[in-house]
Amino acid sequence: MSSSKKSQTPVIGLLGGIGAGKSFAAQIFSRLGCVVINADEIVAKLYRDSERLKLEIEKNFGSEAAAGGTINRKYLAEQVFADDEKLEKLNSITHKAVLEEIETQKEKLKDSASCRAIIYDIPLLLEKGLEKDCDYLIYIEANKAVRRKRVKHRSGLSEKELEMREKNQILLDKKKNIANYKIVNNSLGEEKLVPQIEQILTEIMSGKK
Numbered sequence: 001m002s003s004s005k006k007s008q009t010p011v012i013g014l015l016g017g018i019g020a021g022k023s024f025a026a027q028i029f030s031r032l033g034c035v036v037i038n039a040d041e042i043v044a045k046l047y048r049d050s051e052r053l054k055l056e057i058e059k060n061f062g063s064e065a066a067a068g069g070t071i072n073r074k075y076l077a078e079q080v081f082a083d084d085e086k087l088e089k090l091n092s093i094t095h096k097a098v099l100e101e102i103e104t105q106k107e108k109l110k111d112s113a114s115c116r117a118i119i120y121d122i123p124l125l126l127e128k129g130l131e132k133d134c135d136y137l138i139y140i141e142a143n144k145a146v147r148r149k150r151v152k153h154r155s156g157l158s159e160k161e162l163e164m165r166e167k168n169q170i171l172l173d174k175k176k177n178i179a180n181y182k183i184v185n186n187s188l189g190e191e192k193l194v195p196q197i198e199q200i201l202t203e204i205m206s207g208k209k
Ligand SMILES: CC(C)(COP(=O)(O)OP(=O)(O)OC[C@H]1O[C@@H](n2cnc3c(N)ncnc32)[C@H](O)[C@@H]1O)[C@@H](O)C(=O)NCCC(=O)NCCS
Pocket: 018, 039, 040, 043, 072, 073, 074, 076, 077, 080, 087, 090, 091, 094, 098, 122, 123, 124, 155, 165, 166, 168, 169
């Protein structure tokens, strides 16, 4: 984390395993006056709008990966999470554009009076060194059984698919240890989550920690 504050508006990074509830928590931050930068949404937009990216993906992963100009996420996921070299290739095609868009969005928000804090909802935040942008890091914790159930329900991911993705991410213990705050999100619904988020946000805005 950077010691010198580069923006007026604090940047808060969310860490946690797949299905821990980073995006779910980010929505609550948003209702409390924060603005969320969401990397999965940025990727989805690039897959819709960037002809260059689509061509690169087609060139490297074949026509089935971008049939009719639409990225076939299921096909691509099957390819890349079973093969480290393919994942590296996909990352090398996508990440530069994603990082540029994150930077653009952050620059627009960093002196905005109407934004209480900028929330980084970025699954590969530490992996991409984006903790350097963050004034605070929050670890969202949910146990494995809960996360497994959530991702199955959200996108049909099996336990094996979850494992295969997560092995390409930095270990959860490291994420937990580097964080300034921890939020527990094992229950169903917002009831237990909202007070934890309100308290952390109040502390951060008062500059206590
Ligand atoms: C492989 C793709 C097509 C699979 O799409 P799908 O709809 O099944 O999953 P979705 O994009 O919603 O991601 C779900 C979760 O998988 C994990 N994940 C996604 N990409 C990666 C990756 N490159 N490395 C490790 N984990 C990943 C994240 O935890 C993410 O939140 C897609 O994830 C992708 O294009 N990934 C490469 C871009 C990327 O790295 N995105 C992550 C944010 S920078």
